[in-house]
Amino acid sequence: MFEKLKQAVCDANIELQRQRLVIYSWGNVSGINRKKGIVAIKPSGVRYDELTPDKIVLLDLQGKIVEGNLKPSSDTPTHLELYRNFKSIGGVCHTHSTYATIWAQACMEIPCFGTTAADYFYGEIPVTEPMAKEEIEQDYELNTGKAIVKRFKTIKPMHMPAVLVANHGPFTWGKNPDAAVESAVILEQVAMMALGTVTINPNSNQIDNVLLDKHYLRKHGKNAYYGQK
Amino acid sequence: MFEKLKQAVCDANIELQRQRLVIYSWGNVSGINRKKGIVAIKPSGVRYDELTPDKIVLLDLQGKIVEGNLKPSSDTPTHLELYRNFKSIGGVCHTHSTYATIWAQACMEIPCFGTTAADYFYGEIPVTEPMAKEEIEQDYELNTGKAIVKRFKTIKPMHMPAVLVANHGPFTWGKNPDAAVESAVILEQVAMMALGTVTINPNSNQIDNVLLDKHYLRKHGKNAYYGQK
Amino acid sequence: MFEKLKQAVCDANIELQRQRLVIYSWGNVSGINRKKGIVAIKPSGVRYDELTPDKIVLLDLQGKIVEGNLKPSSDTPTHLELYRNFKSIGGVCHTHSTYATIWAQACMEIPCFGTTAADYFYGEIPVTEPMAKEEIEQDYELNTGKAIVKRFKTIKPMHMPAVLVANHGPFTWGKNPDAAVESAVILEQVAMMALGTVTINPNSNQIDNVLLDKHYLRKHGKNAYYGQK
Amino acid sequence: MFEKLKQAVCDANIELQRQRLVIYSWGNVSGINRKKGIVAIKPSGVRYDELTPDKIVLLDLQGKIVEGNLKPSSDTPTHLELYRNFKSIGGVCHTHSTYATIWAQACMEIPCFGTTAADYFYGEIPVTEPMAKEEIEQDYELNTGKAIVKRFKTIKPMHMPAVLVANHGPFTWGKNPDAAVESAVILEQVAMMALGTVTINPNSNQIDNVLLDKHYLRKHGKNAYYGQK
Numbered sequence: 001m002f003e004k005l006k007q008a009v010c011d012a013n014i015e016l017q018r019q020r021l022v023i024y025s026w027g028n029v030s031g032i033n034r035k036k037g038i039v040a041i042k043p044s045g046v047r048y049d050e051l052t053p054d055k056i057v058l059l060d061l062q063g064k065i066v067e068g069n070l071k072p073s074s075d076t077p078t079h080l081e082l083y084r085n086f087k088s089i090g091g092v093c094h095t096h097s098t099y100a101t102i103w104a105q106a107c108m109e110i111p112c113f114g115t116t117a118a119d120y121f122y123g124e125i126p127v128t129e130p131m132a133k134e135e136i137e138q139d140y141e142l143n144t145g146k147a148i149v150k151r152f153k154t155i156k157p158m159h160m161p162a163v164l165v166a167n168h169g170p171f172t173w174g175k176n177p178d179a180a181v182e183s184a185v186i187l188e189q190v191a192m193m194a195l196g197t198v199t200i201n202p203n204s205n206q207i208d209n210v211l212l213d214k215h216y217l218r219k220h221g222k223n224a225y226y227g228q229k
Numbered sequence: 230m231f232e233k234l235k236q237a238v239c240d241a242n243i244e245l246q247r248q249r250l251v252i253y254s255w256g257n258v259s260g261i262n263r264k265k266g267i268v269a270i271k272p273s274g275v276r277y278d279e280l281t282p283d284k285i286v287l288l289d290l291q292g293k294i295v296e297g298n299l300k301p302s303s304d305t306p307t308h309l310e311l312y313r314n315f316k317s318i319g320g321v322c323h324t325h326s327t328y329a330t331i332w333a334q335a336c337m338e339i340p341c342f343g344t345t346a347a348d349y350f351y352g353e354i355p356v357t358e359p360m361a362k363e364e365i366e367q368d369y370e371l372n373t374g375k376a377i378v379k380r381f382k383t384i385k386p387m388h389m390p391a392v393l394v395a396n397h398g399p400f401t402w403g404k405n406p407d408a409a410v411e412s413a414v415i416l417e418q419v420a421m422m423a424l425g426t427v428t429i430n431p432n433s434n435q436i437d438n439v440l441l442d443k444h445y446l447r448k449h450g451k452n453a454y455y456g457q458k
Numbered sequence: 459m460f461e462k463l464k465q466a467v468c469d470a471n472i473e474l475q476r477q478r479l480v481i482y483s484w485g486n487v488s489g490i491n492r493k494k495g496i497v498a499i500k501p502s503g504v505r506y507d508e509l510t511p512d513k514i515v516l517l518d519l520q521g522k523i524v525e526g527n528l529k530p531s532s533d534t535p536t537h538l539e540l541y542r543n544f545k546s547i548g549g550v551c552h553t554h555s556t557y558a559t560i561w562a563q564a565c566m567e568i569p570c571f572g573t574t575a576a577d578y579f580y581g582e583i584p585v586t587e588p589m590a591k592e593e594i595e596q597d598y599e600l601n602t603g604k605a606i607v608k609r610f611k612t613i614k615p616m617h618m619p620a621v622l623v624a625n626h627g628p629f630t631w632g633k634n635p636d637a638a639v640e641s642a643v644i645l646e647q648v649a650m651m652a653l654g655t656v657t658i659n660p661n662s663n664q665i666d667n668v669l670l671d672k673h674y675l676r677k678h679g680k681n682a683y684y685g686q687k
Numbered sequence: 688m689f690e691k692l693k694q695a696v697c698d699a700n701i702e703l704q705r706q707r708l709v710i711y712s713w714g715n716v717s718g719i720n721r722k723k724g725i726v727a728i729k730p731s732g733v734r735y736d737e738l739t740p741d742k743i744v745l746l747d748l749q750g751k752i753v754e755g756n757l758k759p760s761s762d763t764p765t766h767l768e769l770y771r772n773f774k775s776i777g778g779v780c781h782t783h784s785t786y787a788t789i790w791a792q793a794c795m796e797i798p799c800f801g802t803t804a805a806d807y808f809y810g811e812i813p814v815t816e817p818m819a820k821e822e823i824e825q826d827y828e829l830n831t832g833k834a835i836v837k838r839f840k841t842i843k844p845m846h847m848p849a850v851l852v853a854n855h856g857p858f859t860w861g862k863n864p865d866a867a868v869e870s871a872v873i874l875e876q877v878a879m880m881a882l883g884t885v886t887i888n889p890n891s892n893q894i895d896n897v898l899l900d901k902h903y904l905r906k907h908g909k910n911a912y913y914g915q916k
Binding site: 477481482484501502503504516528529532554557559560561562563564565566588589591594595598626627653657675 | 800801802805869872873876879880881883884886887888891894895897898901905912913914915
């Protein structure tokens with residue numbers, strides 16, 4: 001019944017490695033069937049070249065395992081919190097990709113320095129607040145999700161399909177698992193360019209709102225005119 | 230009739246990916262048949278591994294589609310403006326390659342720090358002026374072309390086959406589509422080296438005009454003595 | 459008798475090259491059979507694509523060659539000193555991997571800037587004291603080992619499977635040769651990210667001890683809950 | 688008669704590309720038969736994948752072509768000047784490899800920050816003086832060689848098989864064409880690490896002379912003990 005979802009989640013996880021966003025088992029992608037309320041996610045600690053659709057774990061939105069013999073990713077409670085709160089998303093991705101993690105470690109938002117970012121991210125990439133002692137010690141992964149949701153109080157998730165968890169790394173999302181990985185690839189590229197930009201010119205400015213609107217809306221929304229549709 | 234042109238444009242677009250100047254569909258190359266006044270360009274949003282010559286779009290210099298079922302690249306008006314104004318060029322290329330884009334995002338010209346640059350670019354790589362609100366909101370891609378043409382008022386396009394569009398990324402050109410891509414590859418290399426140069430020594434100087442002349446003219450013009458011709 | 463050990467050491471050395479941690483013959487991995495007190499190590503100056511298990515050299519813990527026609531790695535006395543003092547380790551790895559070596563050359567410890575590091579290294583990566591003139595001139599490689607052991611007086615080797623030898627490069631270790639190489643791969647990634655972090659924000663702080671504990675202990679020790687065991 | 692030399696020079700040139708030290712035709716390697724006084728060098732502007740031994744050009748030490756239908760590398764006068772003055776060398780290599788060129792463009796010597804450099808280069812990598820107007824305009828490539836030779840007045844070429852030509856890029860050498868390329872590969876690695884080192888710590892010091900001696904002499908000279916000989 002969920003074969004297609006499991007295949008899509010398996011493929012998206014393998015794509016993480018192909019795109020060089022992960023080494024070893026450092027990353028995970030999930031997908032959701034909204035109608036059934038079922039989430040499919042990578043098993044914990046399994047390497048990408050050993051991953052097959054039958055190893056993908058199925059859970060309901062409260063975290064109860066519905067199918068699968070392996071433990072789900074230890075980051076599962078973060079994914080579930082995102083699905084519960086961001087109703088428009090269909091896939092979630094977590095990596096420790098080099099440049100996005102660098103910005104997360106510096107606890108700094110990635111400014112929108114150019115149209116490359118503006119084509120996908122409607123503004124600067126947000127970073128979460130550091131978590132409190134008790135949020136770390138108890139239900140850490142759930143609280144990571146809560147920190148993200150809190151940071152998005154005034155941001156629309158589908159306008160900003162990425163966040164940096166402070167001192168940790170990026171989570172990204174999209175309409176499906178594939179799109180979540182695409183967000184992660186583009187975030188990494190944007191993060192790399194932003195590092196270079198501040199290296200050359202520490203006083204670089206974010207792009208003008210007019211240019212941001214132009215590029216973002218050229219690709220998204222009802223007046224989009226990029227691509228074949 | 231334009232089969233050869235379409236093949237050349239298709240090949241040059243695929244070369245962008247092979248040279249790692251683009252990810253997804255972030256870039257486009259065009260070529261022109263000057264006698265017929267026909268431009269061939271990549272379709273919008275199509276990925277490089279799905280590109281075949283029959284998908285290449287043909288237009289006249291005013292932008293009227295002459296052949297092709299797909300929408301041309303959204304950057305087409307920029308390409309056409311360059312062809313209309315730079316009579317000596319035969320191919321145009323646009324990418325968001327990492328290091329060239331970094332300099333474009335910093336809104337800084339790339340100084341001519343060494344003979345690697347001087348072999349191809351006769352001076353520092355120019356950056357356009359930021360565009361005005363109304364230039365962005367209306368006919369944005371055409372105005373991008375106009376901003377480039379304006380910046381080249383006193384520069385010969387074939388002496389400087391590259392420009393950085395402020396807050397955006399590079400456009401390059403050459404005598405044909407292949408040469409436009411070669412300019413993009415070399416620009417990326419030059420941009421990377423220039424970033425390293427200012428990192429080590431922020432007070433690095435541009436090379437002397439005598440050395441610039443020596444290297445540029447060793448490869449270009451009637452007294453060139455590099456290569457087999 | 460030691461065929462399995464020699465195979466594991468050979469494979470781990472070849473993995474160094476596959477992981478792009480070494481060029482030419484710049485690196486070596488060893489493993490130990492603790493019951494027999496026998497160490498297997500790469501021969502000196504042999505390239506990885508010419509390496510076969512029968513070329514691996516066997517020595518006792520005092521450095522007496524037990525089997526093998528080739529000279530062992532010139533770094534052998536360092537490896538042996540580590541095995542003699544760090545009773546819990548089963549494999550040792552030495553490379554000149556780019557980013558770890560950069561920190562070693564800067565004679566700076568790598569701060570624990572994020573959870574990527576905290577998952578594997580329980581705190582900042584230590585750097586040894588510079589060696590004295592006489593320690594360099596006589597028994598240099600043995601004294602390199604002693605400098606490491608001295609630096610670890612108050613650090614548990616299995617909590618911190620990596621060290622930077624000042625002005626030189628990293629040594630890493632683990633429960634077996636494979637794990638020693640894995641430590642080297644992760645150290646390199648952590649070192650690269652740390653360089654980027656201080657580039658963006660020179661005042662970046664190390665992560666909180668609560669977060670360090672959470673991540674390190676999530677993967678290590680009796681309460682670990684990452685992975686399938 | 689010179690088939691072996693031509694093959695070695697051809698292979699060494701192709702190795703430049705395999706090692707990613709060059710793009711397009713940016714680099715050249717030569718070799719010399721000292722007994723006959725014959726130099727073999729890459730033809731000018733030919734790409735590496737089209738290179739075959741029969742295209743290699745043979746010249747005497749005064750630059751007279753002895754065999755070959757193609758024009759020799761435009762850098763040939765530099766190579767010949769090095770062979771005439773550095774009697775101990777058997778191969779010369781020129782590239783625009785990224786990190787070595789960055790230091791050359793910054794007109795800064797590469798400090799000896801660690802044992803990675805000390806294993807191959809006996810001290811800091813020298814940079815030439817900028818050339819005078821008339822040296823550039825007339826016999827430029829010959830004068831490039833003279834600038835290198837002048838810089839080496841008090842340096843033994845076989846102790847320091849590399850130089851940075853100011854605002855240009857590296858020349859390296861060795862006992863044969865292969866060794867000249869190996870010097871270029873290692874120089875690139877050393878240059879990359881040195882850039883990272885000054886990025887982290889601009890006050891990084893060169894290594895102590897005792898450590899320099901230890902590492903350099905561990906691999907070179909009559910008391911060397913690295914490798915199998």
